[in-house]
Amino acid sequence: MELLLFNIFNGLIIGIFYALMALGLSLILGLNGIINFSHGGFLALGGYIAYSLSPVIGFWGALIVSPFIVGLLGLVVERILIRPLYSRDPLFSLLLTFGLAMIMEDLIRTFWGANGLPFNVPAALSHPLSQTYFFVTGYRVFLVVLALLAIGSLFALLRYTRIGVRIRAGNADLETVSALGINIYRLRAINFGVGILFAGLAGVLAAGRLGLTPTMGASLIMPSFVAIIVGGVGSLLGSLLGGIIIGVAAGIVTTYYPAASDVVIYVIMAVVLVVRPRGLLGQEGLLE
Amino acid sequence: MSHEGNDILDADQLHTYYGKSHILHGVSLRVGAGEIVTLLGRNGAGKTTTLRSLMGLTPPRQGRIRLFGQDVTGWPPHRIAKLGVGYVPEGRKIFGHLTVHDNLRVPAATTGRWTLDTVYDLFPRLAERRTSKGGQLSGGEQEMLAIARALLLNPRFLILDEPSQGLAPVIVDEVMKTVVAMRDEGIAVLLVEQNAWLALRDADRAYVLGDGEVVHEGSAAELAADEERVKALAGASLDTSASAAAS
Secondary structure, three states: HHHHHHHHHHHHHHHOOOOOOHHHHHHHHHHHOOOOOOOHHHHHHHHHHHHHHHHHHHHHHHHHHHHHHHHHHHHHHHHHHHHHOOOHHHHHHHHHHHHHHHHHHHHHHHHHOOOOOOOOOOOOHHEEEEOOOOOOOOHHHHHHHHHHHHHHHHHHHHHHHHHHHHHHHHHHHHHHHHHHOOOOHHHHHHEEEEEEEEHHHHEEEHHHHOOOOOHHHHHHHHHHHHHHHHHOOOOOOHHHHHHHHHHHHHHHHHHHHHHHOOOOOOHHHHHHHHOOOOOOOOOOOOOO | OOOOOOOOEEEEEEEEEEHHHHHEEEEEEEEOOOOOOEEEOOOOOOOHHHHHHHHOOOOOOOOEEEEEEEEEOOHHHHHHOOOOOOOOOOOOOOOOOHHHHOOOOOOOOOOOOOOOOHHHHHEEEEHHOOOHHHHHHHHHHHHHHHHHHOOOOOOEEEEEEEHHHHHOOHHHHHHHHHHHHHHHHOEEEEOOOOHHHHHHHOOEEEEEEOOOOOEEEHHHHHHHHOOOOOOOHHHHHHOOOOOOOOO
């Protein structure tokens, strides 16, 4: 029983990482129309930058500053590399972000080395909160709470602020948004930056949980795409739900049949695609 | 009628393409201050393309566009809109998944007479339905929402693409009353219509497009008197308006 709970809890945490990734990917796919294969690269950079910053400004400082540095980097990449491709065939941006992912991975190898690095979280967070449930450490609870806070803020931003309303409007009809006096170049840049900020945040949190490797982003990106498809393309709530579902499902399967834990997410995706091709919360008619 | 010097719009020799197809072959249009100008023509004559060219949504490859005396050729849509152009697109283009209120929060913030409060006063029906999704509104309510959304830019120039499309006659009258009221407040109007009789009733001047060229221009009253000509235009709309959505 404890093993099952342990794996469910671990799965939840992995699912949170998937969800943070999937939300950023969904935002960028929705308004920018870009399938961002470099998202994992930004995630890894978030972790590594926090690693280098934390001796200087401490864990807490790095936790806040690193995602914003990564977000700014995202703005630069959007402005210089992505913007010229908006009106082109989607294949161009696909190839660009794919190449960018490889470049970022190798840059990390160059600067920080090919071997894994440990990222220490404050001692105050590393103790188990309970004797029986040794796996419920302060850091893991903190990670879940912080991620949920960040996701809640994102949903509030999209729901209540004018910029959020414009992003949601633009997902449906960007041209009409521009005819209403909105600079869609700036709107897309902001949206891309926010999506990348979430990758950066996921990177810092993941570093404290899984450690740092140059491929940490690459290994999270495929399940994140699966999360989007399971949750439904075009639905941010779906991406959140999809991430958590596949994370927890993989955790449960680990308990009973560890060898299948990597496969199970693709099985879930296949079942969802057969039973409900639009995904759990996807819009009708988008893919059917 | 001459409006030299105080033109709201002066479009000169516009050539616009969709990909390789040449749609507008040198269209020139003028709209003076305080005028309702209507742009008529059969489906496919280039009416919507003309409006899209003016808004910068499908920029012309040749020709000049001046708005309020300023050369705006090549400007992106948002800059043209912010200069004071309210655009009500064909098919209204309401954000169906957003509430009425959120639809009204999309336009860029401007200062002037039109605010959320004053557009709700103008269209009390929208105030009643402010929490409804745009997609759940009736056609008439959507048209009001599209006009309200354009008014929030506090425009000096309103461009409407077939506001009567798919609306019951009584609603159409209401929409046209609003358009005339806007003109009387000093907003110049460029109105594209399939329904030539309707447009000529309220317009000051008219242009007729045919195959991407201006084939007639003159006062609306003069054109309305030429019954054969209007019948030809109106007939075209009666034949095709049921089946074709795009022009």
